[in-house]
Amino acid sequence: MNGKQVDKEGITFETRIPVFNNPLLWRQLLIVSLLSSGFVLVLLLGLNLFEDNWEQIPKSFLVWVVLAGGMFSAFTVILMLLFRGVVTRYTISEKGVVQATLTPYRKFAKKLPFLALLFGGKQGMTAAGAGMLAQSREVIFAPWKDISLVELYPSRMEIRLKNQWRTVIQIICLPENYREIAELAQKSVSIKPEKGPDSAFLQVVFTFLTLLLGIALFPRLPIHVPGAFVIPMMVFAFPAIWSTTKFRKISAAIILITLLAGVFLAFYFGEVDFSGEGALYAASIEFLSFAFFSALALRGIFLGKTAEKE
Structure with missing residues (x-):
């Protein structure tokens, strides 16, 4: 283990991804x-709001914190x-990075479908969770064209390859190849793509928040x-999120006008x-909803790029 091989296919080496000294793992x-x-939490808050049990809202958050802490x-x-x-094998070449998990716990991981469901199954999950991803993500390939940012952590011999979000x-490097791999990674993503429309992930998140709030x-x-x-407000939020035409700005403007009109008439x-x-607890959730729709509208009006030429 911890061997290094350089060939026409790139740099290949094996190493062990740490658990204790791995901030990315603990954050994830x-x-x-x-x-x-x-x-x-969403279920409890929904019951609190629709059944007018507003005084129970703090307890719902407490249940959430306790449950999250337990998990x-x-x-x-x-x-x-x-x-x-x-134990992981990396292959870094001009095409991209291949990570293969060699951990002996792959058979045991098959008995943990719940963890596999939470941690794996979607492209782009990092090597930090590779221990629990052994069954669902034994091999990951990341082409350089999908990488927009390289973060270096020399003290931990760590390199993080990121896209927009x-x-x-x-990559956990060896002391003897960290600099070489870092230079190769920076060179491969030195030309950063221009920031385009919202990624599909952000659009899905905004859509979920639109429905929820x-x-x-x-x-x-x-x-x-x-x-x-x-x-x-909810109907026009969808084109404000997903549309790439001028209708995006129109929809965003309608959201803002409708929100302001609704609040004004309420007073x-x-x-x-x-x-x-x-009431203050319920109003806090209400203000959060108002803030989200306002931000969504302003984003669509002032920051939303469209595919049409002005």
Whole structure:
């Protein structure tokens, strides 16, 4: 192990991805724990809002934190006991980077479908989680054309290859080849592509938040915006997110106008009531929804590039 081979196919070597001294792994583990338990939070908050149990909102967040902490602790125990470093082979060439997991725990990983579901199965997950990805991601290939950023961490002999929004591959180098691989990576992505439209991932996230925060406005909240205003906001949010034509800016403008009109009329007709128990908690979620739709509209109006020539 820890051998290095240079041939026409590029640089090939084997190393062990650390667990303890791996900030990327722990950050990913925390994010996965928070997002996985987040579905419970969404369900609890939905019940709180639609059943007018606003005073229970803080307890719902507490349940979420406890559940996320429990999942993080469970994953940590599994990492400590079973995945104490993942043996990995890297091949770095002019075409890209190939990472192959050689860990002996692949057979055991087959008995962990839950972890495999959470950590694997989608292109672009990093080598930091390779121990638990052994079954679902034994080999990963990242062509240079898909990489837009190289991050170097000399103290850990670590190189992170990123696209516009995530780490694609984490390379743990050997002391004798770190500089060579770093130079090759920087040279291969030295010409960065111009920033284009939102990536599909961001569009999916915005769509999910549109549905989530839009539905949150339907119950009667402290600032009551009727569904006649909420529905158009949600409908026009989709072209504001996905369209690449001038209709994107038009849709964004409609969202902003509808939101402002709905809030103005709520105050004008006295549809504002903060007297209920827990009203401030419910209003906080409502303000979050208002902020999201406002930001989405402003982004579409001022930052949204279209495919049509002006």
